[in-house]
Amino acid sequence: MxxxxxxxxxxxxxxxxxxxxxxxxxxxxxxxxxxxxxxxxxxxxxxxxxxxxxxxxxxxxxxxxxxxxxxxxxxDEEVIGEVIDLQLDETAISIMEIREEHVFTRNGIARGHHLFAQANSLAVAIINDDFVVTGRANVRFSKPVKATERVVAKAKVTAHDDKWTTVIVESYVDQRRVFSGEFQMARGHQD
Amino acid sequence: MxxxxxxxxxxxxxxxxxxxxxxxxxxxxxxxxxxxxxxxxxxxxxxxxxxxxxxxxxxxxxxxxxxxxxxxxxxDEEVIGEVIDLQLDETAISIMEIREEHVFTRNGIARGHHLFAQANSLAVAIINDDFVVTGRANVRFSKPVKATERVVAKAKVTAHDDKWTTVIVESYVDQRRVFSGEFQMARGHQD
DNA sequence: ACTACTATTAGGACCTAGTCATAGAAATGC
DNA sequence: GCATTTCTATGACTAGGTCCTAATAGTAGT
CATH class of the missing domain: 1.10.10.10 (Winged helix-like DNA-binding domain superfamily/Winged helix DNA-binding domain)
Incomplete structure (x- = not known):
């Protein structure tokens, strides 16, 4: 038995x-x-x-x-996502893959601050200066992003004076824009 | 010897x-x-x-x-930082301690997206709805934050219609404002 | 020079959570 | 009923320790 x-x-x-x-x-x-x-x-x-x-x-x-x-x-990484192209003070591109830990469990949509982090860190990276911090940012999350999708962020420097640099970042999933933002970056020292 | x-x-x-x-x-x-x-x-x-x-x-x-x-x-955490007060659809407060991994090694200043993340996740948390995502945000980093400092973020709902909620978040280190932002949060379903 | 003291080293017994190899018992397939 | 799979038991060995005791080296005080 x-x-x-x-x-x-x-x-x-x-x-x-x-x-x-x-x-x-x-x-x-x-x-x-x-x-x-x-x-x-x-x-x-x-x-x-x-x-x-x-x-x-x-x-x-x-x-x-x-x-x-x-x-x-x-x-801790310098740039969130992987930089695949970088022309200092001109344009830059990074790719980030959205994983489970980036999304809300309730609805499977990526938390906004991850898209912001990718764009923000790219805006920092693009600038050819040792001291750069973000001063202002105006961002828009136009389409929700889900897990496993790959977000391509494209940054472009659009203006430049002795202290401030304006960077426009637009992020896409399969050619569809999911995020756009304008970042005012402060260069040089002091606060 | x-x-x-x-x-x-x-x-x-x-x-x-x-x-x-x-x-x-x-x-x-x-x-x-x-x-x-x-x-x-x-x-x-x-x-x-x-x-x-x-x-x-x-x-x-x-x-x-x-x-x-x-x-x-x-x-992955629902809210970045620790929520210490929460009145749904009214006000909320969270505290985040800035650690070494949050700052630029070059200058010891916290990367902007961490402050954004704290504020953004608090703006999500404050809203009494199952489905919330950030639609737009307009933020300003007014003072640099350094490692070991504790950032207190205070969120307040200022407007409300059937689809959008406006949340103002202001963050302080020792009474000094270091960050402020206005978040347009989308409630309800679909994109 | 003798003593007191700290710092270092050595040794043995024991521990955990394993490894590998061998042997035997139990259940299952047909 | 017997082969085959599956499981269990046993013993020998390992790394990277613990804890305890004991001996030595060097330094300082009187």
């Missing part, structure tokens, strides 16, 4: 669940997995082996390393 | 350097530290003990855990 009092799941089901469990909680030990799946530790280890899932400590190291490099990049 | 061929640093210097070394490379083992400081492993361990620095594995676990919770929070 195939009855262990506590019925077991077939191997492939367990393996699938195992993979998922570890994925959204990399901090779990084999021992905890064993009791939670009601099998022995060795079984868990065989499964991990077959699935190519590394041990707890390696997993943690991976998570830590990833974030050590990446976290900063999220906020 | 106090000469060990390779002169050692005094203890307090080593400890200070040790702390720093570990801080910007949590992945280093005691063994590596020992050879790099030219002392024995035990000495390193004593130092760590005195400095209250946990072992490699605990450090990695900490880094991993922090980021597991936090990384997403950086981009």
């Amino acid at each position: 195939r009855c262990l009092l506590f019925m077991r799941k077939p191997k492939h089901v367990r393996k699938a669940e195992l993979k998922e469990t570890i994925q959204n909680n990399p901090f779990i030990t084999d021992e905890a997995l064993a009791t939670s799946f009601n099998v022995s530790i060795q079984t868990i280890r065989l499964d991990r082996l077959e699935l190519g899932i590394p041990e707890l400590r390696e997993r943690l190291k991976d998570v830590a390393r990833q974030h050590h490099d990446e976290v900063k990049a999220l906020t | 106090r000469c060990l061929l390779f002169m050692r640093k005094p203890k307090h210097v080593r400890k200070a350097e040790l702390k720093e070394t570990i801080q910007n490379n949590p992945f280093i083992t005691d063994e590596a530290l020992a050879t790099s400081f030219n002392v024995s492993i035990q000495t390193i361990r004593l130092d760590r003990l005195e400095l209250g620095i946990p072992e490699l594995r605990e450090r990695l676990k900490d880094v991993a855990r922090q980021h597991h919770d936090e990384v997403k929070a950086l981009t």
